[in-house]
Amino acid sequence: MRLLLVEDSPRLRDLLAESVHQAGWRLDSVATVDAAHLAIRAVSYDLALIDLGLPDGDGLDLIRDLRRSGFIPPILVVTARSSIEDRVAALDGGADDYLVKPFNHIELLARCRALLRRRAPQYIESIIIGGLSFDPASGIVTVGDEPLSVAPRERSVLELLLRNAGRVTPKQIIESKLSEFGGDISTNAVELAISRLRRRLAPFDLPISIETIRGIGYLLREKRQDG
Incomplete structure (x- = not known):
C-alpha cells in the first residue's frame, strides 16, 4: 500500500x-x-x-x-x-x-x-500461497492461524514476492521497494532482507521457497507436492 x-x-x-x-x-x-x-x-x-x-x-x-x-x-x-x-x-x-x-x-x-x-476487493484481499497469508490492509502475515512477526522492510519485500509468485521479481524492483522506507540502502540490502525472510519462514516447513535467480532477482515458488 x-x-x-x-x-x-x-x-x-x-x-x-x-x-x-x-x-x-x-x-x-x-x-x-x-x-x-x-x-x-x-x-x-x-x-x-x-x-x-x-x-x-x-x-x-x-x-x-x-x-x-x-x-x-x-x-x-x-x-x-x-x-x-x-x-x-x-x-x-x-x-x-x-x-x-x-x-x-x-x-x-x-x-x-x-x-x-472499502476499496475494490482485488486490491485488498489477502494473498494466500502455500499456507502463508498476507493481508495488505493490515500488514499482518500469518502461517495457518498463527501470526508471524516480520519487520516492516522484510514484510514489504514479502508482499512484493507474493504478488509476483511464480514469476521472477527483479532485484532492482526489490531495491526500489526497500528505498521507499527512507535513507540510503546498503549494497547487500536485498540479500539481507531475503535471508531474514528465509530464516523467519524456515521453522514452518511451508511448501514454498524463495529462490535466487542469479544475475536477475528472486522467485517465490510453491513447491510441488509428491503423490
Missing part, C-alpha cells in the same frame, strides 16, 4: 512516516497543494491524508479538485479544525473520514485500515 501525506509540519510528517512504515506501508510526504497535484499525477496512491491548512491553499479546495479530476482512492482529513461546519464541508467536499489533531497514531492507522478495506 502506498499513501500520500499532504502536511506542512515537518515534525508531524516525520512522526507519521515512522508510524506508517511500521505498519508496512509506503508513504510519500509533501507540504503544499502544488506538490500534492504533482505527486498524484506521477504516482498511483491507495490513500491520501490531507491537512486543511496548507501554505499555498486550502486542503478542502485540494480535495474538491482531486475528486473533480477523477481521484478515486479514499481521503482522510487530518487537521486542527474541529468545528462541525468544517467536518461537514470536508465530507461533502469528497473526504471519506475526518480526524482532528492532536490524535493518537494508533487511531490514525485504524482509520486508514478501515478506509483501505
Whole structure:
C-alpha cells in the first residue's frame, strides 16, 4: 500500500512516516497543494491524508479538485479544525473520514485500515500461497492461524514476492521497494532482507521457497507436492 501525506509540519510528517512504515506501508510526504497535484499525477496512491491548512491553499479546495479530476482512492482529513461546519464541508467536499489533531497514531492507522478495506476487493484481499497469508490492509502475515512477526522492510519485500509468485521479481524492483522506507540502502540490502525472510519462514516447513535467480532477482515458488 502506498499513501500520500499532504502536511506542512515537518515534525508531524516525520512522526507519521515512522508510524506508517511500521505498519508496512509506503508513504510519500509533501507540504503544499502544488506538490500534492504533482505527486498524484506521477504516482498511483491507495490513500491520501490531507491537512486543511496548507501554505499555498486550502486542503478542502485540494480535495474538491482531486475528486473533480477523477481521484478515486479514499481521503482522510487530518487537521486542527474541529468545528462541525468544517467536518461537514470536508465530507461533502469528497473526504471519506475526518480526524482532528492532536490524535493518537494508533487511531490514525485504524482509520486508514478501515478506509483501505472499502476499496475494490482485488486490491485488498489477502494473498494466500502455500499456507502463508498476507493481508495488505493490515500488514499482518500469518502461517495457518498463527501470526508471524516480520519487520516492516522484510514484510514489504514479502508482499512484493507474493504478488509476483511464480514469476521472477527483479532485484532492482526489490531495491526500489526497500528505498521507499527512507535513507540510503546498503549494497547487500536485498540479500539481507531475503535471508531474514528465509530464516523467519524456515521453522514452518511451508511448501514454498524463495529462490535466487542469479544475475536477475528472486522467485517465490510453491513447491510441488509428491503423490
